[in-house]
Amino acid sequence: MVVKAAQRRWIAVTxxxxxxxARAAEHPDREALVFPDRRMxxxxxxxxxxxxxxxxxxxxxxxxDRVGILLPDCADIIxxxxxxxxxxxxxxxVNGRFKEYELSHLLNHSxxxxxxxxxxxxxxxxxxxxVDAVLPGLAEARPERLDLADAPDLRQVLLLGSEExxxxxxxxxxxxxxxxxxxxxVTRRAQRVKTRDTAIIIYTSxxxxxxxxx
Numbered sequence: 649m650v651v652k653a654a655q656r657r658w659i660a661v662t663x664x665x666x667x668x669x670a671r672a673a674e675h676p677d678r679e680a681l682v683f684p685d686r687r688m689x690x691x692x693x694x695x696x697x698x699x700x701x702x703x704x705x706x707x708x709x710x711x712x713d714r715v716g717i718l719l720p721d722c723a724d725i726i727x728x729x730x731x732x733x734x735x736x737x738x739x740x741x742v743n744g745r746f747k748e749y750e751l752s753h754l755l756n757h758s759x760x761x762x763x764x765x766x767x768x769x770x771x772x773x774x775x776x777x778x779v780d781a782v783l784p785g786l787a788e789a790r791p792e793r794l795d796l797a798d799a800p801d802l803r804q805v806l807l808l809g810s811e812e813x814x815x816x817x818x819x820x821x822x823x824x825x826x827x828x829x830x831x832x833x834v835t836r837r838a839q840r841v842k843t844r845d846t847a848i849i850i851y852t853s854x855x856x857x858x859x860x861x862x
Contacts, residue, residue, distance in 0.1 A: 665735070698731065788815065
């Protein structure tokens with residue numbers, strides 16, 4: 649009896665950004681994400697991730713810097729994660745169930761320089777209201793360059809969508825920065841990302857103690 653060895657499938661070790669770009673090149677029209685209100689192909693997801701990547705570079709977010717992502721369940725959570733990782737920025741998804749204490753702890757413990765959020769959806773959590781409670785001086789601050797005692801590392805709070813709020817960097821301004829960002833610089837940043845670099849930091853729920861990053 650002859651037993652044939654199982655064929656091994658080798659997968660190239662690569663970064664999150666390259667992984668998405670490769671899939672978008674191979675299967676641009678295949679569905680990558682399905683949400684109740686939106687479907688997104690790999691090509692669309694890659695384009696949205698590129699937009700986030702250019703915007704982060706345009707804001708001056710450096711390799712190894714942290715970007716917090718406090719969003720409802722939507723495609724932009726995934727796009728922001730891939731966009732940040734593509735240029736060596738470390739995405740920090742924020743648990744949507746966190747209360748003021750937990751968010752305050754995470755803002756400072758992670759050392760995030762940018763926080764991405766958006767206005768509430770019908771029946772959803774009002775994340776900007778939560779941010780305002782944690783950062784009482786935000787409304788009086790300059791959105792282009794924050795200087796807050798409650799979060800000394802935080803430089804911008806990006807508000808996606810068409811709404812504008814005091815202290816928040818509106819999406820229109822982020823879009824302008826993304827459009828102005830050097831394509832060559834984005835490419836150079838992507839090429840410098842190494843597989844041993846930190847790809848993402850996820851915090852525990854903090855049910856028995858303060859949330860811990862992993």
